[in-house]
Amino acid sequence: MLKDSPMVKQITFLIVVRKVKTLGIAIAVGIVAIYLVGMLLGQNNVKENFEIVNLLSLVLLVMELPVAIFVQKILFRKVTMQNFQTTYFSAHIIPFAMIDFGALFCITTNLFVNENILYATIGLVISIAGLIFCFPKEEDFEKLKPGI
Numbered sequence: 001m002l003k004d005s006p007m008v009k010q011i012t013f014l015i016v017v018r019k020v021k022t023l024g025i026a027i028a029v030g031i032v033a034i035y036l037v038g039m040l041l042g043q044n045n046v047k048e049n050f051e052i053v054n055l056l057s058l059v060l061l062v063m064e065l066p067v068a069i070f071v072q073k074i075l076f077r078k079v080t081m082q083n084f085q086t087t088y089f090s091a092h093i094i095p096f097a098m099i100d101f102g103a104l105f106c107i108t109t110n111l112f113v114n115e116n117i118l119y120a121t122i123g124l125v126i127s128i129a130g131l132i133f134c135f136p137k138e139e140d141f142e143k144l145k146p147g148i
Contacts, residue, residue: 009081010141016085017136020092027096028131031103035124038111045115054116057109061102061123065130068095072134081144088140095134103127 075091106123110116 009084013084013088013141013144016088017140020089020136023093024096024131024135027100028128031100031107031124031127031131034104035107035111035120038107038120039117042111042115045112047114050114051116054110054114054119057106058119058123061106061126064098064102065126068098068130068134071095071098076140076143079144084144088136092134092136096131099127099130099134 072091072095075087075094079087079091103123103126106127107120110120110123
């Protein structure tokens, strides 16, 4: 009886939100750490006729961001009051992983493979902004469907 109470569900939802935020912050810290390591340890590594790879890695990240947001919206439609502990978590973690992949690919390509600090910095800013955009929001609980 108590398990089905709205207050218990809301507290459980807040716990799931904290886990998602903690994971999102950990991913953001990891991205920043890779960027800083690349800035500190990166060598003056510039290859001739390799700039297209730098640009493609940045374009991939920029194109991946709306896809991650779209995937999050699709996954969020499946979240109900009954299954939010697993589906709400997945609706955030999958976009986080997509953004993380694009960010790490862009940053490592632009700092370790063929140095381009500008593209790496733009990739860092875009990826952190994308992670923040995909963070859980307070109004998400009110949007949950009652479920079965």
